[in-house]
Amino acid sequence: MKLNLKIWRQKNSAVTGRLVDYQLDDVSPDSSFLEMLDLLNEQLVSEGEEPVAFDHDCREGICGTCSLNINGIPHGPQKATTTCQLHMRHFEDGETIVIEPFRAKPFPVISDLIIDRSAFEGITQAGGFITARTGSAPDGNSIAVRKNIAEKAMDAASCIGCGACVAACKNASAMLYVGAKVSHLNLLPQGAAEKDRRVLSMVWQMDRAGFGNCTNYGECSAVCPKEIPLDVIAKMNRDYAVATVKNIFTQAM
């Protein structure tokens, strides 16, 4: 296939970027989107030009590293598919494709298509864990977990932390990401002791990091490559409300 690419080039975070046009011939429809970019980069290197920087690692849809806005959509047009799993057979011969980094204020561009998602790290560090010191755990089967609860926790835990939800949201809200983590841990009996603390610290940190509010567009879940459901946001909001009330109550005492 032949493709016309418009790719965001930006040397580093200190300068402004712009879209640059590239022509690519001979793309195999069986190649993945990132393999198509590999081909472009090989071409650029052979011409002595600097290749396009983009993030990737596992290339099998699980590590959450890849992050491209393809024709304006985080991870591109195919449902439940990360950029690295998107294949060129879903594009037309001769098509023009616009490739940009995920766009969100809390995720500044580092170079070309690479963004800085450290804001997510701070949220986990604030409370996205169950405190269980190594060696202190009771026998695994001493804690029974209802099958449907385990399944729901697993649904939420399958988030890959790519940030597409933030990039898709007009408000750059991280509610789906945080909601997934809160739901995973708060649903499980092991997570009960820190339930309130967890949701409060994570939400506070999310606000401090500059993520916006949720106004129920639902774009986040629509682009999520792992189809994390909007329920996780409802669950987080409930837990947050309860924890806030309890918090006020204990502070008043």
Next chain:
Amino acid sequence: MNLRPRIPSGPLANKWDNHKFRIKLVNPANRRKYRVIVVGSGLAGGSAAASLGELGYNVLCFCYQDSPRRAHSIAAQGGINASKNYQNDGDSDYRLFYDTIKGGDYRSREANVYRLAQLSGNIIDQCVAQGVPFAREYGGLLANRSFGGAQVSRTFYARGQTGQQLLLGAYNALSRQIGLGQVKMYNRHEMLDLVLVNGHAKGIVTRNLVTGQIESWSADAVILATGGYSNVFFLSTNAAGCNVTAAFRAYKQGAGFANPCYTQIHPTCIPQAGDHQSKLTLMSESLRNDGRVWVPKDAGDCQKEPREIAEEDRDYYLERKYPSFGNLAPRDISSRSAKEACDDGRGVGPGGQGVYLDFSDAISRLGRSTIEERYGNLFEMYERITGENAYDRPMRIYPALHYTMGGLWVDYNLQSTIPGCFVLGEANFSDHGANRLGASALMQGLADGYFIIPYTLANYLAETGAGAPSTDGREFKDVEAGVKARIDRLLSANGKRSARSFHMELGKIVWEYCGMARNAAGLQKGLELIPSLREEFWSDLRVTGQGEELNMELERAGRVADFLEFGELMMRDALDRDESCGGHFREEHQTKEGEAVRDDENFTNVSVWEYKGEKAPPVKHTEDLHFEDVSPSVRSYK
């Protein structure tokens, strides 16, 4: 080279307890005086950094990704073994130990493997407490599945995402320590060398992958948990960034490299579609329970639509050659048979590098919905990648490089031949011998990180005392200068070819001559080809951009340069090990039926390679393996 394994005395089952009692501890108030570097944030590094942080050490942790959660452990699908015996089917520490030793074809250390089995249960407990959402029975208790190489059901799993969930457990614990300031995390930092002071590992030199800055870091000890080297083959199931650089730099600084030729091939991967391909994707082996493997009998039929090939014109070669195991023949045997069929010109799909895995019988026997229920997600994944619907058309599969049993040599304390340099997870050689059983790598990484290193590191630290050296010292400056010189050399080669093109070419050489089946002539050929490719690399490489900025071409070139040297070491080891064992199949040593033939008399040992500088070949040392509790037998799957 000192290869004393430091195996504790006493009966096998008591060794670890005895050892824990005898070795030194660091008192809680003193731990904050020690600084420890952990390179790697996968299951091994992540669990180690979190646990050491909890104990009160000052930990610096490094990874090349933008978050510790993205280490390649995330991609493990199947599950993790533990000898819990929750199924009441006769499992025990001893049985898990025995299966692992046998599966490794009697090329691992008894004491290490027994300890691994003993700790396996603690791992499950720990992960459950962290909130890992393992599969459950209706009664709320933990579920298990069976995996290859075992007659008991001991594998714990979280859907097809066990690695992801275990890693997130370790990542959460690590994040907590980062939040508390106990661990300092350095993402997007690549370790480019190890620094020794007075013969002890006391620091590392890294490149900041965003700014290009070269920095030195000092500590009281250095832990490497940097994963495996499958990417020497270019195409493998590993992530794009997986590399041998950290381990290889340690080797060049004096750490022995053990059994580099022990590599594992996975039989059910999606075949390569063309030269554009950048990686291979694994599909769960469980597919072989219901799929039948075949190729056309006649090479002339390979281009035909598979459905047009009549039943009598198909060769169900596994059923033919291994009537009792059939399509479930072990990983190595079914991989080699696929290669034979393709070498015979009967491979299917692009490049003739594929065989059919056909579900039509199972679909007509069990109905499409049953197959969908069992393998729906795998069929979906297959379609996403190949664009083909495996309900209507047989899948195409081909073996791919998947895991590396070889790695830096370590003693019972997980310490390499360099004092103060410890190696965990896939990066060491310790527990899997010549072949790893499914669901055992996750177990090993977590045993190393959660439950072994906290003890054995303390022993080392207590012996040496606190006091990380200054990075202003000559040793650091020298290594830093070396790192910079190498980067300059990469940037100034001024040739025409990209690092990727060299990597691809290297991959083809090692796959051809040091892949599923090896022989002396081929290995000798490879040993001639690699040095000349390396020469060409240094004269015709083109790396665009500068060193002091984000530069992915430079990153890749550095990794490829190391693979170009490491590939030669791997082949040298494969040539030297003149026997077949586990994943190392030497065609000269097989039975009439194509089974591997070990040479226990000469090779019941670990080959450990010592670097002797650029001009001289490496020197081989051996550690003899002693079997006191099990006696090596012939592995048979008839």
